[in-house]
Amino acid sequence: MIEIHFPLEKKFQGGDKIIYSADQKALKLNSNYFYYFQGKNGVGKTTLLNIISLLTDFEGGVKIEDNTLCLNKDKNDKSNHEKSNIRKNHFSYVFQDPHIINIYTIRENLKIVNPLFDFDKDMSLIFKKIDNLKITASEKLYLQTKLTKLIHEKNNSPFYLSGGEKQLLSFIRAMIKPSNIIFADEPWAAMDKHLKEFIEQELYQYLDNKDIFSGIRNRNDINHLHKKNTVVAIAHIFHHSTEISAIGNHDKNYNYKIHIKKINSGKSDDNSLELIRFSN
C-alpha cells in the first residue's frame, strides 16, 4: 500500500519547481491493484512516479506500507539507508528506456538485483513457462527467440542487444527482483506489440503472484507481504478511451484528479493528471 500526502513539491536547480495537489488530502494506492497515472506529455507523470518510488528528493509525505517517508523539513526524514532498504525490499522498476548496465554482462545485470538468481536454471524455467502463457503461438516464438539470444549471450555485454531485447532484459530484471510494488514509467513506449502483450499480462499476473517470475522473485522470502500486498503503478498516456476499456477491470469509482502547478523561470503553468485503477 502506498499513501500519497498532498501537497508534494519537487524543486529543480535554478529555482524551478513542480507542485502536486489533490482535492483529497491523501490518495491511497491499495494492494492488489493496478494504477495508472494518465496525462499529457510533459505534464509531470514521471516526476510524480519518481517521487513516490523514492528515486528523487521531494517535500511532502509518502507512506509505504507502515513506513512514513515525510520529507517536509519540520518532520522526520528517512535516512538514505532506510530509503535504500525500502527500494531493496519492496520496489522494482521498469523504465521507458531499458537502463541496462553495459559494462556488466547480461547475466550480471540480472544477478545484481537478485543474488539467488541462477541464470541457466531460471532462464530455462522462464523459457518453459512461456509455453503456458495465454498468448499466440507467434508471440511465444518471438519471446522464446529473444530469450534464447539472452541465454546464448549471457556472458557478453548487452551493448549490441536490440531495443526489444534490452526491454525484455529490463523487464525480466524488474520481475525477478524481490518486490511487492512495481513502478513502470511508460513501459510500452518503445515496445512492439508482441512484447507489450507479454509484459501487460505478466504485470497483471504479478498482482496475484501468478506471473512466471514469482518463484524466482519470492525465493528470497524477504517479506511475506511480497506475496500478498502487491501494487503496480504505471505512468502512461492513454490516447483513446477505448484503450482503457481494453486493459481490463477498470474501477470507475476510483478516478482522481491530481493538480499540477509548474513554475518554470518564474512562469506558472497549471495542469492535471488522472489516477485510475484496475483490478485483476
Added chain:
Amino acid sequence: MLKVQPDIFKRFFFRKQADNTSDKFLPIIFITIIAVSTSIISLSTFELYDYKIRIDQFLSNEWNKIYDLYLGDTNRQDVEKYLETMQARQYLDFKIGFREYPKMISIKSKEGYIENVLAYAFSPDFETIITNLDFEQYQQDDVLFLDPALMNKLHIAENDLVLIKVANLGGRYTQALRVKPIENPTRIKCFFLGNYLDYASNCKIRFYYDNFPKMVDFLSQTLVKEYNFPTPLNFGYHDNLFGSLCSNTDIRSDFVLPLSYFKDHYGLEFKSQFELTFENGSLYNQNIDMDSALLLDYEKFLKLIEQKGSKLKSYQLFNNSPGQKFFVELDMLNTFNFQKMRRLETLLARQESIFQYYRSCDSLAIISINDAFKRENTYLYMHYSKLDSIELSKDILDTLNYKNVRWDTGKWNSIINLNESLKRGQKHIMVLVLVNLIIFLFFLSIKFLLRLKLEFHTIGVLKCFGYADGDIYKVYVLGYVLHVIIGLLLGLFPFSHIIGVMAGYDIAFINEALLNTILSPVNFITGYGLVLLLSTILAVSINLNRLVKRSNIYELIKYEG
C-alpha cells in the same frame, strides 16, 4: 561488514566492453603509475641507504675518527688550549704521539718486499680508542698489524714473521715482528703497539732447536762457517742464555747467567769439564766455573769447523739428559747488522737469508725491548666522534685550519659532505614524495571526473535496485585501495629492482636497502604508501560524496551513454 557483491567488485576492475572483452588496460595503467611512482621513491631511498651505509661504515670504525695533527708552524700552546677546551666539552679527545711517527718503513717477508709503508705506533693511551685490541698481549708478542690487502700483496699469512727497517735511510733491518691482519678496514695500513723503531729499541731473535747438537750445527755450520756471523754469538736454554761464542776482544758475560742457575731452574746440570768433539778435533776445557757462563773460544772453534764436513760428533757438557729448547740468539742491534760490511745490498741480502732459517729451526722467539718510549708532543692525535654533527665538524675544521695545524682535512671534508648529502637526500625525498603525491592526487581526480561520470548510470541503477551508498562506497574504496596496494607491491618488486639496476645498484644491495627501509620504523616507502592509501580513501570518499551521494537517483540513471 566488508562484504561486497562479487560481480560489482569484479566489474569495478574489469569493465565489460562492447566487444565483450574486459577492460584490463585502465587498471593496469593506474597500477603501473603507482608502481613507477613508488619505484622512484625507492630509487631515492637507495641513494640515502648508500650514504647511510657509507657513513655507518665510516663511523663504526673508531680508527676513522683518529686524525693526525701535525703542529709544525703553529702555536702549540694555543692549539692544545683549544683542544683541551673541546675535550672538556666532550666533543673530542686527543693523544700525544711518538716522536717521528707515523714513519715510513720497509717490510720484507719471505716472498715479498715493500719499500714504503706508512706505519703508526700507538702507545697504551690509544687503548680507549682501539678497543678491540689487547694491547698488553700484542706488545709482548711483538706484532705488526697489516692491512689484509697488503698482506696478500706480500704473500704474508697470519703469524708469519717479517723483517722491518726504517725506509729511505739506507739502514739495515732492525726489527722482526709477527704479522696480524687489521680486522676492520681502515685508512691505516700498518701499525704496531710500541716504539719498535726507536734508536734505543733492540730486538733479539732466538732460533730454537730440539737438541743441543742441532743448535751447535746451526751455530757452527750456518752462522760461523757459512755467514761469518759477527761475535759474540750467544746461546741458551729455555728462556735464558748460558753461553757465548766469542773472541777474546768481545767477551760480554754480563747478560749471560751462571751455569748453576740452570740446575736450580731447569734441572740442567753442567759437567765440571766439557768436551765438544768435531770430526776434525775437540774443543776441550779442563775446568768450568759454575758461577760463570760457558764461554767458547771463537778462534779455537773456527779452527775445528773450518774444514769440510767438520760436524759435531759428540759432546760432554751435561751430567744429565739435557732435554729440548736450545737456542742461538741473534742480536739485531749489535751483531745482526754486520757492521763491518760496507755494501748495503749484500748486507740486506745476508740479513734476509739468515732470517729465513726461522723456517728450518724448531721454533723461534722474538724479544723486543721497546720500553724506551720517547713521546714528544710535536705530534698529536685527535679522536673525534661527533662527525654526524655537521656544524660542529665544520667549526673544528675551520678553527684548526685557522691555527695552521696540518692534518687530513680531505678525509674530514668527505665525511662532512657525506652527512650533508644524507640530509640533502632526505630533503629531496620528502619533496619527491610530496610532488608524487600531488601528481597522484591530480591523476586520481582526473580519473574520478572521467570515470565516475561514466559510471553515474551504473551507480544510479545499482542505487535504484536497492544498493545503499555504503555498498557502493565499499566497492570503490576497496577497489582503489587494492589498486594502490598492488601498485605499491609491484613498485617494490620488480619495478624498484628494474629501476635500481638501471641506476647501477646491484640486486643484493637493492634487496638489502628495501628490507632495511621497510623494517625501519620511520621510512619513506612505508610513509609514502600510507599517505597514498590515506589520500586515496579520502579522495574516493570525498568524490563519491560529492558526485554520487545525491538523492536524485533518476538523474544518475539518465547519464546512460
